[in-house]
Amino acid sequence: MDDQTDQTRKPRADALRNRERVLEAAKAVFNAGGPEASLEAVAKRAGVGIGTLYRHFPTREDLFEAVYRREVEQLSELAEQLKTTKDPVDALRRWLRSGVEFVATKKGMVAALALAVQSGSELHAFSFERLTTAIGSLLHRAVAAGEMRADISPEDLLRAFFGMCYMHDQPGWQSSVLRMLDVFVDGLRVQPTAGAKARVAKPAKPAAKRKR
Amino acid sequence: MDDQTDQTRKPRADALRNRERVLEAAKAVFNAGGPEASLEAVAKRAGVGIGTLYRHFPTREDLFEAVYRREVEQLSELAEQLKTTKDPVDALRRWLRSGVEFVATKKGMVAALALAVQSGSELHAFSFERLTTAIGSLLHRAVAAGEMRADISPEDLLRAFFGMCYMHDQPGWQSSVLRMLDVFVDGLRVQPTAGAKARVAKPAKPAAKRKR
DNA sequence: CGAAGATACGGAGGCACCCTCCGTTTAACA
């Protein structure tokens, strides 16, 4: 699978090797020491000079991106699979739960993304877009089926989910977030009784016919 | 030796003055440059040496604490006032909304608290305890009145609230969080109808005594 | 008031990290 139809020189072997080494080292170091860990430590662990690290990944965020892009994609693909689930509400619920588990496993990711959010980096743009799409497709199904209220955007939901997971370094966070997500999904359901009571929020989305 | 708890010498005037100056400078610098701003910048702005700053506030968190303790207290007191509101659910909702506004105003606070959480500092312990109590008293009223489910702890709620607000640097975060909070409170309400028919989702909850 | 302590001040200095720049090395290609 090498269509190097380009007339460009083949990339040097040592460059590729070093890039890979740095990535591996970064994954290890970030997982151990958080996303603020020293880049010089990463370089040392990778057995390359600091200059090499910076040539491959000019900014810290570039490194994050290379490390975590794949993980975000996994989470996004899971949504795709869940779209085949019968009950759309259940699908959304499952995705959110899987998200929690995901965060629990790859602890580095959330912190990195949180950093990325603040710096407005490329990783943020990519992840946000990708996950919004994922969550959006699940949400939309549920709304279309008349099972969920239509005035909540995927961005809203993602933000809430993400925020909750951000507290992931307190003891017992995981079960806490799971409980909260249940409350959340309950709140998202179309509620005949609650509808009678004064609902303050106004629908931001015009479409979506609620049957029932 | 001598007991230093009761018969202490009057604190020196310059010490008090400098302490105050540092606090004021810190507030300004943190608000402008975020909670990671340089402490040496704070010292410079306060017109004191870096050594003086560190003597008064040995760690960054100590400084945060002195700056933000009052703000946390305000938020906590608001809960006290709201306890006189008739509708307990409404009281909780209002508190959460006020919290959002609060965060919008004192942008430094959330970031500082988020940092404090990660470092397990004193500020975190204090704030968490205080806000948990505040939110707990509101929550408890609603539960006692039979208006809200009883399987959610104040800690859960605080975590969720806080997490949502943590995304406070994206455009439109405020209205988004407000929407989410409404969903949330809806989910917290005791739902007679939803309990009967919904809940189709496979209850794969390992540990959660749902009263329903 | 003036001296004697006690207390606080300030910033130099050692350390870690960030990031850039450029002389040296090395892989790819002819």
Added chain:
DNA sequence: TGTTAAACGGAGGGTGCCTCCGTATCTTCG
């Protein structure tokens, strides 16, 4: 095997953290 562009590595200048200690200032008491 020689040429050459690409990649390497780490020295170095900058910033921030925090400690330490000689000096300055305040309080107290004779």
